[in-house]
Amino acid sequence: MAVLAPQPPSQPAPLRYPYGRQSIDADDVAAVTAALTSGALTCGPAVAAFEDALAAYLGADHVAACVNGTAALHLAYLGLGLAPGDELITSPITFSATASAAYQAGLGVRFADVDPITGNLDPAAVAALIGPRTRAIVAVHLAGQPCDLAALAALAQAHGLFLIEDACHALGARYRGAMIGGATSDAVALSFHPVKHITTGEGGAVIMRDPRHHARVLRLRHHGIERDPARLSIPSPGPWYHEVVEQGFNYRLPDVLCALGTSQLARLPRFLAARRALAATYRAELAAQLPPGWVTAPPELPDRDHAFHLFAVAIDFAGLGVDRGALMRGLAARGVGTQVHYIPLPSHPFHRDRPGAEPPRPRPGADAYYQRTLSLPLYPDLTPADVHAIVAALATTLAELRP
Numbered sequence: 001m002a003v004l005a006p007q008p009p010s011q012p013a014p015l016r017y018p019y020g021r022q023s024i025d026a027d028d029v030a031a032v033t034a035a036l037t038s039g040a041l042t043c044g045p046a047v048a049a050f051e052d053a054l055a056a057y058l059g060a061d062h063v064a065a066c067v068n069g070t071a072a073l074h075l076a077y078l079g080l081g082l083a084p085g086d087e088l089i090t091s092p093i094t095f096s097a098t099a100s101a102a103y104q105a106g107l108g109v110r111f112a113d114v115d116p117i118t119g120n121l122d123p124a125a126v127a128a129l130i131g132p133r134t135r136a137i138v139a140v141h142l143a144g145q146p147c148d149l150a151a152l153a154a155l156a157q158a159h160g161l162f163l164i165e166d167a168c169h170a171l172g173a174r175y176r177g178a179m180i181g182g183a184t185s186d187a188v189a190l191s192f193h194p195v196k197h198i199t200t201g202e203g204g205a206v207i208m209r210d211p212r213h214h215a216r217v218l219r220l221r222h223h224g225i226e227r228d229p230a231r232l233s234i235p236s237p238g239p240w241y242h243e244v245v246e247q248g249f250n251y252r253l254p255d256v257l258c259a260l261g262t263s264q265l266a267r268l269p270r271f272l273a274a275r276r277a278l279a280a281t282y283r284a285e286l287a288a289q290l291p292p293g294w295v296t297a298p299p300e301l302p303d304r305d306h307a308f309h310l311f312a313v314a315i316d317f318a319g320l321g322v323d324r325g326a327l328m329r330g331l332a333a334r335g336v337g338t339q340v341h342y343i344p345l346p347s348h349p350f351h352r353d354r355p356g357a358e359p360p361r362p363r364p365g366a367d368a369y370y371q372r373t374l375s376l377p378l379y380p381d382l383t384p385a386d387v388h389a390i391v392a393a394l395a396t397t398l399a400e401l402r403p
């Protein structure tokens, strides 16, 4: 009897325009190759070089590279001394890691509401949730648009809370002229996943304002090992001696990836300029190719420099009578990838049903934002002609799907 070879499952055709993509050039390849043959694959000089380059770019003093943005958040929470029983308040419109890194640290999470237009934390909704166990506010700069940091910092100060920024979308963004990550808040987390502004494949960094918090982050990143003679429990008997003083992790970013990060960082100004120029092209193309009111470009607030990690438009699906899934499938058939950032976290079973989770309550801002949002492709190697083609595909698909 003939045996049929198993057939691979049919794969969808790769998208011509994914919603996000890295940009790798010959300099990146050369930097990684040099690191590979340098003799130090991890714990070598490329780590400090990347951290120093990031510190110089951000205008920050204390930068620690780590394995990803989730680890950066975990290190930020623990590095500030947050402990089981403490609570933080954050946005429901974020990636799961903002909250799950807190659970890993034993923290409770309360989800405030957001502005329905920007999707960023509404300071009044944060204020309403502050209670006796609240220790921190975690601002998520959605899509690269900074939150209202002045209002959140004032709240944090008034209530003795830490202000932490999940800036995984916001490398290169500015708030009132100040660079996000420039050590204006207590801790800032960055991600270098391939869809982000710069990539190390996987990677992240945590920026701490206080040198003592930074020292704790460095220790936690490396197994909770203490080497500082002044902090050992006995006089050091020799150069081998160290003490494991707390539960730590191996969250170190290897030299090979740090070398890629330094190379990518050198191109960040070009990446940001390209993202901002493409966002302006999107605005013009949307105005030119779509009837008014169908698709609204994201707002750019006057006191902030948006870093455009995402170009998340708002679509009046209900008013147009168009199903979002059908639009996404129709665009994918035309080679255009889209994503929804994000399903509100409290509606995920894990976040909703975990012990200590808040009972369900309305979050009208988050619901309104979620109902309308759709992220269109945005990455530095897109061209204005690509944006024209993507918006044409959007206009055609919407027109086809209208009842």
Ligand SMILES: Cc1ncc(COP(=O)(O)O)c(C=O)c1O
Pocket: 068, 069, 070, 071, 094, 095, 097, 098, 140, 166, 168, 169, 190, 191, 192, 193, 203, 204
């Ligand atoms: C807002 C936000 N926070 C945290 C993370 C986690 O970063 P990473 O994927 O590098 O762990 C991401 C990643 O997508 C993110 O978008």
